[in-house]
Amino acid sequence: MKLLDFSSNMFVVAFFLYCAAFILFAVAVMGRRWSNRDSEAHMKKWGGIAFLGSSLGLIFHLIFFVTRWIGGEHIPVSNMYEFMSFLSMMVMVAFTVVYLIYRKTLLGLFAVPITIIIMAYAAVFPQEVQPLIPSLQSYWLKIHVTLAAAGESFFAIGFAAGFMYLIRTVDFKSKEKKAKKQQRWVEVIFFSIILVISFIATVFIFRSGGYESVFTQTKVTGQVGAQTTITEKVSYKLPPIVGPYHSKIESYEPFLGMSKPLFNAPSWMNGVNAGRKFNTIIWSVLTGLILYGILRLIVRKPLGRAASPLMDGIDADDLDEISYRAIAIGFPIFTLGALIFAMIWAQIAWGIFWSWDPKEVWALICWLFYSAYLHLRLSRGWQGSNSAWLAVIGFLVVMFTLVGVNLVIAGLHSYAGVE
Structure with missing residues (x-):
């Protein structure tokens, strides 16, 4: 050790x-x-x-x-x-x-x-x-x-x-169509990099604060007459904007006035980790947009x-x-x-x-x-x-x-x- x-x-x-x-x-x-x-x-x-x-x-x-x-x-x-x-x-x-x-x-x-x-x-x-x-x-x-x-x-x-x-x-500096298209794609690359950075920063911020919310998800498998019910727990380390599909709250730590997820993952995202991954994507995009906006305000271009x-x-x-x-x-x-x-x-x-x-x-x-x-x-x-x-x-x-x-x-x- x-x-x-x-x-x-x-x-x-x-x-x-x-x-x-x-x-x-x-x-x-x-x-x-x-x-x-x-x-x-x-x-x-x-x-x-x-x-x-x-x-x-x-x-x-x-x-x-x-x-x-x-x-x-x-x-x-x-x-x-x-x-x-x-x-x-x-x-x-x-x-x-x-x-x-x-x-x-x-x-x-x-x-x-x-x-x-x-x-x-x-x-x-x-x-x-x-x-x-x-x-x-x-x-x-x-x-x-x-x-x-x-x-x-x-x-x-x-x-x-x-x-x-x-x-x-x-x-x-060019205003030509081809040049403006290249400018936009360069900016997309910068934004993609910022998305990754913002995701990492967000995870560490909430991890350092010890944030955790827990859901239980019930899933029925098998054919009619021989069905099996499986209950699994899923832990969120980021505030749940989106909850797991077909789940119940076991423990929820409020954040910015949210006492429950704004919505649940759609049925086609069924799976114990699907909602959490979708939640992570949403947080990455939101924090990425904020970080990108701050950088744009700083450099003003x-x-x-x-x-x-x-x-x-x-x-x-x-x-x-x-x-x-x-x-x-x-x-x-x-x-x-x-x-x-x-x-x-x-x-x-x-x-x-x-x-x-x-x-x-x-x-x-x-x-x-x-x-x-x-x-x-x-x-x-x-x-x-x-x-x-x-x-x-x-x-x-x-x-x-x-x-x-x-x-x-x-x-x-x-x-x-x-x-």
């Missing part, structure tokens, strides 16, 4: 070191405006310090991973907390590799926050070491999951560079236009090259881990190579998407803006595969762990 406590402390230390590194990257990028002719020297100096900070965070992150492996007696990738923690570590490994190749300080300003957000998201889930179910007790777990996460981490770097390219090249000056002086072609190279590195790794080795493991664990499980289907969709990206890039000359949009959309598909499929769609991969 002491080793696991030590491991958790290393996770926290790594998180704050990444936060410090992000601030230093911001100083390196934004401070160059006031450095006049020494702007390049300023960026090089502070960028180097920031990279040392992120590298130190990666060391502590690796210590967390190794000590949790030893303390838990199995590789820590078997539930959502462990997998997302590992994915965030691999994103930082991918960033380190790409940074050492291209030496682009600005990349840290966009890549490091991805790691921070994923780590914060991981912390939402139960952190106890859980025993492995039989299908996970295989060395294929190490091979399949680690390679899949490694490939996805390079996709994350491709996303960061592609998004930077769009912010650099989209004309935020669309977020894309506000971020655009950060890209002044940055070679767009370099960003395009970084995005492509990162995805080119990640694609074969993802192919091995998420498809080939996954099918071998499925045959061993379940006796079938492919079962059309939702997670398998979405992993295939990710692979087909990045296959199309590389085909269009290499055979059709899709570079620049077209390539950047694909890199951004592709990573959004990856994140839905990791988050949406695991938490919303039931399937063989539902063991990933939901509180």
Whole structure:
């Protein structure tokens, strides 16, 4: 237990070191405006310090991973907390590799926050070491999951560079129809990121306050004459705007005058966790809109236009090259881990190579998407803006595969762990 406590402390230390590194990257990028002719020297100096900070965070992150492996007696990738923690570590490994190749300080300003957000998201889930179910007790777990996460981490770097390219090249002052369409989609990407951040913040705020409401849900199964009634409890950690379908309140903690849910989940959302998940989506959208509105009031302009000056002086072609190279590195790794080795493991664990499980289907969709990206890039000359949009959309598909499929769609991969 002491080793696991030590491991958790290393996770926290790594998180704050990444936060410090992000601030230093911001100083390196934004401070160059006031450095006049020494702007390049300023960026090089502070960028180097920031990279040392992120590298130190990666060391502590690796210590967390190794000590949790030893303390838990199995590789820590078997539930959502462990997998997302590992994915965030691999994103930082991918960033380190790409940074050492291209030496682009600005990349840290966009890549490091991805790691921070994923780590914060991981912390939402139960952190106890859980025993492995039989299908996970295989060395294929190490091979399949680690390679899949490694490939996805390079996709994350491709996303960061592609998004930077769009912010650099989209004309935020133009009133033309095409330019305004691109401006709106850049803003949609910013809003999507804010939704995730607001969800994490909301969960931690109510968790720190110890909020909990409990419902009992009765479900009748079987045919007429041989029916079975099952009563299950569901605990809400966020105030229930929407209650479970066909349920009764066991305990309800009032919030902002609400003494009961505003409405119940529809019948087609039947299931003990369906209403809670719907409630989570509603809270994420509401808090996301509030946070987005606050940021818009602060900067007094669309977020894309506000971020655009950060890209002044940055070679767009370099960003395009970084995005492509990162995805080119990640694609074969993802192919091995998420498809080939996954099918071998499925045959061993379940006796079938492919079962059309939702997670398998979405992993295939990710692979087909990045296959199309590389085909269009290499055979059709899709570079620049077209390539950047694909890199951004592709990573959004990856994140839905990791988050949406695991938490919303039931399937063989539902063991990933939901509180």
